[in-house]
Amino acid sequence: MNSMSCSGSLSFRKRPLFQGVIAIMPLSIAVVPWGILAGSMAVKAGLSFAKAFAMSSLVFAGAAQLVSLSMVMEGASTLTIFITIFFLTSQHFIYALSLRHQISVLALRQRLALGFLLTDELFAVSLTPENRHSEFMLGAGICFYLFWVTFSAVGILLAQMVPDLMNYHLDFSIVAIFIAMIVPLITNLKVVLAVLVTCLSGFILRVYQIEGAVLISGLLGMMTPVGLAYFSKEREE
Incomplete structure (x- = not known):
């Protein structure tokens, strides 16, 4: 049993x-x-x-x-x-x-x-x-x-x-939970650079009190690996 x-x-x-x-x-x-x-x-x-x-x-x-x-x-x-x-x-x-x-x-x-x-x-x-x-x-x-x-x-x-x-x-838990989600996804250099660009640009934009800082930094972070992939493909061709 x-x-x-x-x-x-x-x-x-x-x-x-x-x-x-x-x-x-x-x-x-x-x-x-x-x-x-x-x-x-x-x-x-x-x-x-x-x-x-x-x-x-x-x-x-x-x-x-x-x-x-x-x-x-x-x-x-x-x-x-x-x-x-x-x-x-x-x-x-x-x-x-x-x-x-x-x-x-x-x-x-x-x-x-x-x-x-x-x-x-x-x-x-x-x-x-x-x-x-x-x-x-x-x-x-x-x-x-x-x-x-x-x-x-x-x-x-x-x-x-x-x-x-x-x-x-x-509200700090909002930051903590997204950190816990993002860290395991950082598996290569392109993702590392994307995260760094997002964090640094977000910090700089917030210091200068630019409206839409979070949105702009997020877009810059997403564009970073896309740009790197595009230029690496151009070099291979």
Whole structure:
């Protein structure tokens, strides 16, 4: 009996669903302060518990939630918020195109589920071909979603009990989680140069208070490896 239960446990651990949960667990833990921040910020923006919880449950986009809430508090128009969030989350189109070969063969309900669960973090852990199994992505996506919703609810509750919760610098978790995603992807010199150009140009532009510094530095970083690849190809020809 014990041997059967042990073999069953081992077989479950080998399943892509469980492997997906394990793969995204570090990023799920890292997103805890971010979820708390999003929940508390929703309360500060004037949303009720139900609306704040629904926002985290249905929108499920950390950066989009924080930006849209800050724009609501600043009195931005609905159209401005929609346009900003559209461009802020436009990378998801690229993610979806990258995964289309593995996802297009699935049933509609599975495609919709993975489309809803698709985040920067899920895409990061699904970069390798062996991790692009639908069951792996489903396990990783559900795990990350549960962490996000749970700790958003914690943030909503804490905002009503702890004054000035937003002053505890929980927004640093946003930086930390993206560092954890990017570092494993730095595998060659071109990527190293892209990261360096992005960081240095972003720092310089911020020092000189240039508007859109983050966007400009990001574009410069992306153009760096593209330019290097183009010139190396020119030299080979």
